[in-house]
Amino acid sequence: MDRTTKYLSYQETGYFTKIATDYLQANEQLQPFYHYPVSIEGIKAAIAARKQFANNRILLTDELRKQYANISLSDKQEANLTALLSENTFTITTAHQPNIFTGPLYFIYKIMHVIKLSDELNGQLTENKFVPVYYMGSEDADLDELGFINVGGQKISWNTKQTGAVGRMKVDKDFVRMIGLIQGQIGIHPHGYELTDLFKKVYTVGKTIQQATLELVNRLFADHGLLVLIPDNAELKRSFQSVIEKELTEQFSHKAVEETINALSKNYKVQTGGRELNLFYLIDDKRERIEVAGYRFQVTSLKKDWSKEEILHELNDHPERFSANVILRGVFQETVLPNIAFIGGGGELAYWLELKKVFEQVQVPYPMLILRNSFLWMNKEQQERLHKLGFTINDSFKKQEELLNALVHKESSKQLSISDEVEKINIVYQQLQAAAGSIDTTLSDHTKALQTKALKQLTALEKKMLRAEKRKFEAQLRQIEKLKQELFPANSLQERQENFSLLYAQFGNDWLKIIYDVSKGLAQEFGVIVAD
DSSP states (O other): OOEEEEEEOHHHHSOSOHHHHHHHTTOTTTGGGOSOOSSHHHHHHHHHHHTTSOOOHHHHHHHHHHHTTTSOOOHHHHHHHHHTTSTTEEEEEEEEOOOGGGOSTHHHHHHHHHHHHHHHHHHHOTTSEEEEEEEEOTTOOOHHHHSEEEETTEEEEOOOOOOSOGGGOBOOHHHHHHHHHHHHHHTTSTTHHHHHHHHHHHSOTTOBHHHHHHHHHHHHHGGGTOEEEOOOOHHHHHTTHHHHHHHHHHOHHHHHHHHHHHHHTTTSOOSOOOOSSOEEEEETTEEEEOEEETTEEEEGGGTEEEOHHHHHHHHHHOGGGEEEOHHHHHHHHHHHSOEEEEEEOHHHHHHHTTOHHHHHHHTOOOOEEEEOOEEEEEEHHHHHHHHHTTOOTGGGGSOHHHHHHHHHHHHOSSOOOOHHHHHHHHHHHHHHHHHHHHHOHHHHHHHHHHHHHHHHHHHHHHHHHHHHHHGGGHHHHHHHHHHHHHHSGGGSOGGGTBOSHHHHHHHTHHHHHHHHHHOOSSOOOEEEEEEO
């Protein structure tokens, strides 16, 4: 398959927040909120800090082997699992909920990023070993966010009445129905049935979503040595028990993050504020907030009520029933994994920047933060249409209205800008203001008001001229609208909307190989892939 890749800065795309782009530029305002620069030197510093923290590597490998008990490991996975027992082995991690059928494209991109960075570091820092890990946020209960995909512009949703942690939900008949709908969308492509057959094998009735997601991700990435960790696990949570106890007895995380949020919010939109107690109670098909009421702990919806001694007893007997929210989830992740770098999207980056003091409170190493790789996939025919309209790949990221106006200004033979005339009128009004003011100072303000009114009317006139001229370019305008919708569905990045199914159906495993090839480890750039 012929393809070319062009890289842009994230700032050039216009689709990323100020906090994300400032982080990429190492803005001084953000430097107090993280530890390591994104560089080899930063990696070495993160390794040095991690070596001071005692991970229970035997527990981690034992629990991973239990998870993979009925799954055949690739040679690279087996080597990585064995290597995790060594003090010189470290993980590169990304985290994501178990979206059905992997959810949006960036799910694939962020996993491939951890794989690529691990491979690069294994080649550069040979005295250490680096293992890619996907940490599954299977305790998330937001089915509205996780329970649908878009395939070729069609939204396919899971209509289930199950509640609680999505990872614990089970594949049912309605879930299987969705595979038929996906097949209807991708079946005409060379690898369409190959993919839907894979979906049918991993998503079988009665299997939990977290187990099915593990199997699906494993089928896609096993040869790269990726390990998947499902943290909804009693033994792993027992290793985190001291932090949970500290949260229950001191509510330390809210206090730790509050100061950071106050400082961050002076310059940036804060991602999450957390709660007084950042824990959920997780049992069967329920995941509900634990609330503090005086000296009691309550889960009102489940009619649960404990004293401090009683809830600590519950924690000791059933650590698996306590689930960290977004404020503590990262600390749990970094407690169980010998991790040095976390790869996430702009939103994830924003809330991790709030958490450094939380980590310091419990003396858990805070990892390097890396913005995940992003890609726009474009075929040659779309590129040709873009160029025929007179636009570049960089132009494609501009707003549709901006492109429409640029085209009309470029193609029209009529004068559509009156900026020269406005400049002359401004000079006239300045002269009038001086003349009137010399007679009566109040007339100066009156003349300035007349100028403001006139300029407002002239601006409206210019817009009307442009609108009238646009009608002569309706064919080109429709072409721009169609192309923007194809490349930026719902006025958003393709990777945030579309599932990988359509691209995999067209190109098969070669598509994953391309994503690997164009992925970068520490160089954070936005890639535009143009392929046949």
